[in-house]
Amino acid sequence: MGDVKILVVEDEAVTGMDIRRSLTELGYSVCAIATTGELAVRKAGELHPDLILMDIMLAGKMTGIEAAEIIKQQYHIPVVYLTAYSDDSFLTKAKLTEPFGYILKPFRELELKTTIEMALYKYAMEHALRISEETTRVLLNATEDYLFLIDTNGRFLAANLALARKTGKNVQEFIGTNVSDLVEQGFLSPHMAVWNVNVTQKTPIHFEEEFKTVWFETSIYPVVNLEGQVVLFAVSIRDVTRNKTIEEQSRQNEEFFRSLIEETSDIIAILNRDGTLRHESPSMTKTLGYAPEQIVEKPLSDIIPEEDVPVFNRILGEIIDNPGIVKPVRMRIRDRAGLAHIMEGIISNLYGNPVIDGIVLNGWIRTE
Template sequence: MSDAKILIVEDEAVTGMDIRRSLTEMGYSVCGIAMTGEQAVRKAGEMHPDLILMDIMLAGKMNGVEAAGIIKREFRIPVVYLTAYSDDSILTKAKVTEPFGYILKPFREMELRTTIEMALYKHAMEHAIRISEEITRVLLDATGDMLFLIDPNGMFLAVNKAFATYAGKQVCEFAGTNVSDLVGKGILSSRMAAWYMNPTTKTPSHFEDEIRGSWFETSVYPITNQEGEVILYAISITDVTGNKRSAELSRQNEEFLRSFLEETSDIIAILNSDGTIRNESPSIARTLGYDSEVLVGRPIFDLVAGEEVPALKRVLADSMGSPGIVRPVRMHMKSTDGSIRPMHGIISNLYGNPVIDGIILNGWLKSGPGTTKLPDGPENRG
């Protein structure tokens, strides 16, 4: 740290020059000498030194302790007091500014060098910790998940914005509060507050809980010290109410579709965009003789008379470009016994429909003979 810039604050010119000489001989760079507290604050803002050697008793209206307090608050520059005064009242006032060292005059150069090096190192470590804490805070607030940290007694140590918003509070309001307050108000369940965690358990716990009609997925992570004792709990909570409702709606839609397909006598097939069968009605198996398990995943074109496949592919392609448009079709379906049966029906692109979400083919088999090709109508032209 020999290239560190140091600002000297000393109201006695001779003493200030002596300190400058000592620092220069030790390899430090002295960026200036201030003789009053006001000058110290101004020069600190202009020069941004790495460290300030501050005399406590200064000429002018502002003493060294007052100047150090302003410098700490506005510039975060480490201050080492260098003074001839050692009574308790002065020390008490100086402690409030959290100095990085306190040296009594007259000083030895080795003592001065050691104090400066320790102050610079401590300041560098504190800066690194602040950066780490800021990165952690940004990362915590970047997620929509609710995160908080409590000790084994339930006292809040940290929360992110998402959790504070959910609890209806500001982040700063959690200091000195206990998680039991939120449990009592029904904002958290007792499990979400880690009340059922065995203090000797070091493995995470994962579960779902319902609170006031909403569902939450929670993970509780015990944090241990070097002795293996649980000293903290990190808790992550995700609101999965929307997923639960979507899953329930999907289940209801699937049940409705399955019931509809099983009860209808029509030929119904739900197709993917490439024409493969995703779902089908049992009537296909009954009327054409196909096994339902064999049909799923099979192209619909395998069931259509060969010369009509190109026209059917064009109709499917047109349907993909026209969501919701119903297109009439006529084709001949192949039975497993080798017979060909004419079918009239419709095709429509129902992607996005909560029940179908695909292309639906709905047809009616005719009992009599029919044409052997798709008609040359606008719905079947390429």
């Protein structure tokens, strides 16, 4: 408690000294005693106390209530009223400043200590909550995804800037309105607006949907209260049109590439980094006599004569270390009957290629 600085605001000198003595005996540090509201505001800005004990009726033009309101707005320092006034008119005005306590004079030291400790604890919790809320706000607005929170009746409790920009609204304009408005205005589909989702649904829902020629990925997260009831839905909507376009282009490219290798008479093999065979052209199995299941997902070195394996591994290592490189290759390879053949061709590193993404071996075989 010795680290807790308290500013006392009291216009009676004797009373102020008594309060300082009581606080010191309780283990607190009194950083100053202000006798007017104006001085209290100035000292709050200069000293930044942890808490202010504020009398309501003070010398000068400014009351303690007026000083407390200014201090709350400018410095966010918790205020506890310590006053002899208890009638309803004072209490009503004092409550508007949201004080952290109200102690009537004459006070008992135990009451003073308890009120101060509760005020400090409440202020710490509110401060932590404000930081948490600000962190949440920053995270919500750090993405171009549409994020919002609605209750089970579809009323908005929160929304991020991305959704606000999409709809041409201010974030605060969403609060209290219904998500069905965005469906009617054509900004969201009914599925995105959580229509037809059972309020007993407690597991997240994920789906993709094409809406007005744009593909969206929507995730709906039910929020459950302590009684196990779904009370809110957190919704995330992401534009995945570009991903869909890339996927479709990759699929078409892959089909085109597959049709090419199936028609070619050359041997084409796609290898993983460890030298295992991921995919082979029909001409390879036809020439060597292996069924696909006998060589696919197995090391290519299994069908290379043992004395040639070190050469193959050296070439593979060079290719892996140099993306985009193309090297000529000449090595022996065995067919299913064990007969060795010479394979000549090229090997290249096409990792990163959206279609192939592997090591490509392209060659032809002649009998040794």
